[in-house]
Amino acid sequence: MKKRKIWAGLSTAVLVAAPVASQAATVPSYPQTTVETKADQQLLKLAQAHQGHGAAPAAGGEGDEGGAAGENLAPQLHLYRGIEMIRGHLIVGNELIEAGRWADALPHFLHPEEEIYASLRNDLKAFNIAPFQAALKSLSQTLKAKNKDAYTRARAALDERLAAAETAVRAKEANGTYFTLETALEVLQQAADEYAEAIEKNRIANVVEYQDARGFVFEADRLVGTVMQDASGKNADAAKALKASLDELKAIFPAVTPPKQPVKDASDFLSTVAKFELQLGNFR
Amino acid sequence: MTRDRLLILKRVLPVLVIATLAGGAAEKSAIPDIEHWRKAFARPDHTPAPADNPTTPEKVKLGAALFEDTRLSGAGNVSCSSCHQAELSFSDGIDRHPGLDDQPLDRRTPPLWNMAWGLSFFWDGRAASLESQALGPIEHQREMGGDLKRALEALASDPQMRASFAKAFPEDPSITRDNLLKALAAFERTLVSPETRFDRWVKGDDAVLEADELAGLSLFMGKGGCVACHQGWRFTDEAFHDIGLPSTDKGRGPVLNMKAADHAFKTPSLRERVWSAPYMHDGSLATFEDVVDHYAKGVVKRPTLSADLPQVIDLSEKERAQLVAFLSTLSSDDPPRPASLPPKIMAFGAPAQAVAATTASQKDRRFSPSAILLKVGEALRILNDDTRTHNVRVDSAEMNFNSDGQNPGDTVTLGFDKPGHYDIICGIHPEMRLSVDVASAP
Numbered sequence: 001m002k003k004r005k006i007w008a009g010l011s012t013a014v015l016v017a018a019p020v021a022s023q024a025a026t027v028p029s030y031p032q033t034t035v036e037t038k039a040d041q042q043l044l045k046l047a048q049a050h051q052g053h054g055a056a057p058a059a060g061g062e063g064d065e066g067g068a069a070g071e072n073l074a075p076q077l078h079l080y081r082g083i084e085m086i087r088g089h090l091i092v093g094n095e096l097i098e099a100g101r102w103a104d105a106l107p108h109f110l111h112p113e114e115e116i117y118a119s120l121r122n123d124l125k126a127f128n129i130a131p132f133q134a135a136l137k138s139l140s141q142t143l144k145a146k147n148k149d150a151y152t153r154a155r156a157a158l159d160e161r162l163a164a165a166e167t168a169v170r171a172k173e174a175n176g177t178y179f180t181l182e183t184a185l186e187v188l189q190q191a192a193d194e195y196a197e198a199i200e201k202n203r204i205a206n207v208v209e210y211q212d213a214r215g216f217v218f219e220a221d222r223l224v225g226t227v228m229q230d231a232s233g234k235n236a237d238a239a240k241a242l243k244a245s246l247d248e249l250k251a252i253f254p255a256v257t258p259p260k261q262p263v264k265d266a267s268d269f270l271s272t273v274a275k276f277e278l279q280l281g282n283f284r
Numbered sequence: 285m286t287r288d289r290l291l292i293l294k295r296v297l298p299v300l301v302i303a304t305l306a307g308g309a310a311e312k313s314a315i316p317d318i319e320h321w322r323k324a325f326a327r328p329d330h331t332p333a334p335a336d337n338p339t340t341p342e343k344v345k346l347g348a349a350l351f352e353d354t355r356l357s358g359a360g361n362v363s364c365s366s367c368h369q370a371e372l373s374f375s376d377g378i379d380r381h382p383g384l385d386d387q388p389l390d391r392r393t394p395p396l397w398n399m400a401w402g403l404s405f406f407w408d409g410r411a412a413s414l415e416s417q418a419l420g421p422i423e424h425q426r427e428m429g430g431d432l433k434r435a436l437e438a439l440a441s442d443p444q445m446r447a448s449f450a451k452a453f454p455e456d457p458s459i460t461r462d463n464l465l466k467a468l469a470a471f472e473r474t475l476v477s478p479e480t481r482f483d484r485w486v487k488g489d490d491a492v493l494e495a496d497e498l499a500g501l502s503l504f505m506g507k508g509g510c511v512a513c514h515q516g517w518r519f520t521d522e523a524f525h526d527i528g529l530p531s532t533d534k535g536r537g538p539v540l541n542m543k544a545a546d547h548a549f550k551t552p553s554l555r556e557r558v559w560s561a562p563y564m565h566d567g568s569l570a571t572f573e574d575v576v577d578h579y580a581k582g583v584v585k586r587p588t589l590s591a592d593l594p595q596v597i598d599l600s601e602k603e604r605a606q607l608v609a610f611l612s613t614l615s616s617d618d619p620p621r622p623a624s625l626p627p628k629i630m631a632f633g634a635p636a637q638a639v640a641a642t643t644a645s646q647k648d649r650r651f652s653p654s655a656i657l658l659k660v661g662e663a664l665r666i667l668n669d670d671t672r673t674h675n676v677r678v679d680s681a682e683m684n685f686n687s688d689g690q691n692p693g694d695t696v697t698l699g700f701d702k703p704g705h706y707d708i709i710c711g712i713h714p715e716m717r718l719s720v721d722v723a724s725a726p
Binding site for chain 1: 372672
């Protein structure tokens, strides 16, 4: 059974469950992740589920991060979301490198190129932004080489490309603050997906997904920080509420190494993301 | 047609021709004398080796081992591969490597692709062969700080090394300076850069290069003047040029004791350069864009400037981007790994005595089979037979293991000493899952 979360506005709940022949054939040997809606989540009538872990990965090699989850977004939002997700991976990857955990860091440098970049390629062309796939791959190589100096240099080169891409996208947006917050929301929603994937039987079973979620949350926090002054000027209470939601989300990730028991379950995570989403209308 | 109109046409036509060359037309006709250039850039059909040091598998294997051997250094903690890392195109990814005194070395670590075709070695060309070059860094006080005589003694006390030298040099089975340098050079000659999209174009595939890349090729051979020095399939004339970098390094001049050659350095090959930034002898230029910008507006004018360097290289922003697009076609789409390097084998547990009950594949981003039954004491061999990097990871109370990057061809062997259920994932593709149930031995 393949299920998919659909965000259809805050007052609508949609649960789509569709049989998928190929998945039925592979018989998932892991319980599917389902999320129960709690009583305090009346605003958030949504449902979430994911592919069973035993299911075959999508043909073509694109993971959810860059693929289906963002495919219906406007091109500039899709592109900005992708760039910020790449930055989220880099945040958590860098934490692991600083801890000397090169092997643990490697997935967070390979994911951006393997799972996100391909979905951005057309957007980059459309916005006339220089490609940066080679910069991503070069950075990953420095991880394989475990070469800190080379990593620092390659990271600086990539950061320069990402910053140029961000500038180009934002230049086309009249309301930069709202656009940034909208992007942060998209990144948080992806974090919710990753977090749900990480939890099995009330434990963090998949460390990499936990770390993905951590990186996305901290990147969303950084991103919101870049417009917080303007947001506070527009609506101080709403800005404060945004920050409170982010603080709540950050507290779910006390360290880059996950706690034995999740601080919150996946539905609580989604609920907090919904609180963030609720405030967005104040900044249009 | 009036004389005036003819004159106008005469002035306009050359401009139109250049515009066509640089303008990005993807047709064959955009590149003048296309068949000439295809021949000029064609790859050779074999790798050369000197008559007194023919390449043999045994010599290459020994050379590869010596390349990694820290006993060649004075303090026993540096090898050739400390600077020439395979993952970084046999370079180090930084401008200048720190020497043993922790100060940056004078010049950038050059990548080692296609050295077999080199005519001289080091940035200033002071070594005439790969064999003589190999000695330089070993004995350099700031690089490896080695004493070759002592290193040879250390190697001679190692039975495995003695056997390897005997296999590599059956006619002279001894651990000598010459044999060591020959083995290192033989290994380096196997580091041949793979074919790229540009090579497919050279072979006649017109569609393989995009319009901007073809326009870049036209600029490379025309307005940019790059081909004056970057010639042949490796894109180097093996000559020495002052290209106007603001560096005080005299380069080739002191080697020849000739002022006219001051600031001149060997033309670097352009093969696999996407994977070996930063650029130039001092690593001072971080990107292809920086390199193109240097030629367009950064050249320091001085009497020693190369005569092959165009006086003015006037390129628009679009043309610079096209040139960069073309340069990228000379590199593999993914960081290349030479065929001469054996795949890695990583192990966890006690697999040495264990019998491999089964082998799991990682092809097409899935473990196959996806569920395995083993008995205590057995081992599982997981082979990356896919085209992408994978990883083997177990996070459980009984076993914590992370294999690190598992490149295509690498194998991870897991030995299971305790009964139980184990969930194995690829940390890079966490949707890849393998369930292992280990039963107690009967």
